Amino acid sequence: MEWFIENAWLAVALPFLMAVPTWLLGQRAKWLAPVLAATGPLLLCLVGFTAIATHGDGSHAGASVSWIPGTIDISAGWMIDGLTAIMFAVVGVVALMVVVFSIGYMHGDKGWARYFMLLSLFTGSMSLLVAADSLLILFVGWELVGACSYLLIGFWFEKPSAAAAAVKAFLVTRIGDAGLLLGLALLWREVGSFRFADIFDAVAAMPGGTLTAVALLLFMGAAGKSAQFPLHIWLPDAMEGPTPVSALIHAATMVAAGVFLIARMWPVFEASQAALVVILAIGALTALASASIALVQRDIKKVLAYSTISQLGFMFAALGAGAWGIAMFHLVTHAAFKALLFLGSGSVIHGSGTQDMHKMGGLRRVMPITAATWILGAGALAGVPPLAGFFSKDEVLHAVWGASPVAGIALGLASLMTAFYITRATCLTFFGKYRGDGHPHESDYTMTVPLMVLGIGALGLGFTGHLVAEVLGTHAESLDPVTAVLSTMIALVGIGAAWWIYREDVTADQLLQTRAGRLWDAASGGYGADTVADRMVVRPVMVGARALYERFERTIVDGAVEGFGRGVSVVGRTLASLQNGDGQWYGAMLGASVVIMLAIVWSYDAINLWAVEVISWIGG
Amino acid sequence: MIGVLVSVAVFCIGVYGVLTRRDIVGVLASIEVMLAGSMLALVAMASGADSVTGVRPLGQSIEAVVLLLMVIDAAEAAVGLALLVSVARRRGVTRIDELQEVKG
16 A cells, blocks of 8 residues: 555656557557556546545655756656645546546547547646646646647537637636736745745745745636636537536536635745735635526526536635635635546536526436536535535635634625526436427436445545545534524525526526626626627737737838848849850859959958058157 | 960960850860960979079970870860751750750
8 A cells, every 4th residue: 555655756747658558559559548548547546545544644755856956956756646646536536537538528529539538637636736746747737738628628529619718728728827826936036946845845934025925826717727717718619519528627627626726835825914814805705706697597507617617616716715725625615526426427418418507408308327427516516415515515605704803794695596596407407398409318327336336435535524634634514503593594594595487497597687687698698708808908919919919020020021132132133134044144253353463462461461551650 | 484474374365265255166276275374374384494493494394284185175175066966966956055944
């Protein structure tokens, strides 16, 4: 068992190593691609669970080599502590389930081998991110998961909307990454090392302003990756990717990397109260706003996308309230039930051939396993005891209420909306009459088995709160009875209201849309965040770029290049006219050249002599 | 000394002829003039005696070289005329300014 921990770096290296054979061999033998892609997640699970099981033995392994030696010594290394162990287990389990699910979901896709190669690469990048022992290596993993996310969102790149969504996701997260990079630079200037241990040692001696700046810059990166306001606009579009990818990357693991970053850098954030207030405010605002957007979406994946943004807002609010252990606990439970919901929606989409919930309905009769596991996930998301989300959300609410009652109320409202929108989605999808015109069917066992495994997680992970806190080394919260009762009531009210409205049919949607048209339209358009981003950022950049293109590129750069070319060809034409094919002319030129060269040599000597004379005349 | 000056003048006349004559026979003849100039230069330079000892150190051997050159000169003229005949047959051209193919 010790072996797995001492060689945990293998779990990082294996998915990278497997990526190439997955791609090359997967094209020849189809069955090989998922098998090879599953080896990385399997090892990740083994290492993660071993590390969790033995966390008490102080077996925190790690190693580091000098990467860029010299006066600026930069090391590269890995380490495995409680936080890494938990992330390993989460990434490993979800990635494994997604690989298995994809066997059914991606069946017959012409990008089969490429898909599993990208999953393998993503697994490796994500484990590099969480196993890094320095901020620089973390940043490498951070950018690699971003690149994999880009490639997987744009997996069906023939679709213009998918290609556009991939570019959008890449560019928007890049804005946050610019902040993260600046934060890295600032830390380097202050500390002179990227290693977490060195940074934490230096925190006490750093001035408060610098600490806040570092914390806010790191949070900028985290907000971009975790789709927090105002950098959340890429995540709904990211649903253009294959649904299992949405489950793995855009629900369970990569988007939680922002939460992980702040948990990892906790000593820095702990020392800056101002940064924590900002994180709390943005988290609560994001949680509330995107929960309200999720209320009115028709696309089943859009509901889950906004739900993910909202739940990440919960985690950030918990971080802002100072409870990073609770944020991590919510990350773990959320990874299980949101991956379950996304895979469930994948099964529904696969079975019914549409993402529009208005064209679903009554699917529980034809897809019993999907429906049952979905309801488990939905209950966990809504916070129904004793499912996973109930415990973690309670702790989040309790912690945030203690830090700021306003944020607590915002999260309470968000919980109410959460219960409402997920019940609405459940009713529209699985209850009532079938409104589509296809022949929906239950998915095969490769897709239902992962659903059941994750269903067990959604059912049981809520009871691991103490274990998570113990592994992380944080203070374990016991359930606060008042919060528990209140949040259960909130969940039941939300579920009851949605059930009452949407139990039978979708007519309520039309009714609400006509009654509260403006509000409905605003919410279903995401409150115009895309429009604002378009006006404030995209168009000014485009105008500036066009102006630069016309004023600078076309005139000065092109002018210089083309002018040089024109000059050379004028000179060339002039010289070419000397070479007219007339042998006598050539002879004359030859003779003239000899005369000129002799004259130069002679006059050089003469000038030299003359100069020497002049100088000696002046000197003498 | 006068001999050297005459040889330079003959050589330059030859060069002038090579560069300006338009008929190929004239050009070949001018080349002969240049050669004659250069051979004259050899002979003229070898004929001067050392002012102190009165000895002509290279006199007779240079004259032998010049005799050899005359033979080579005749052979060269024959080759040149043969080329001229061949070009005239093939192209029907005896004027050098109609042969302008080597150009850029």
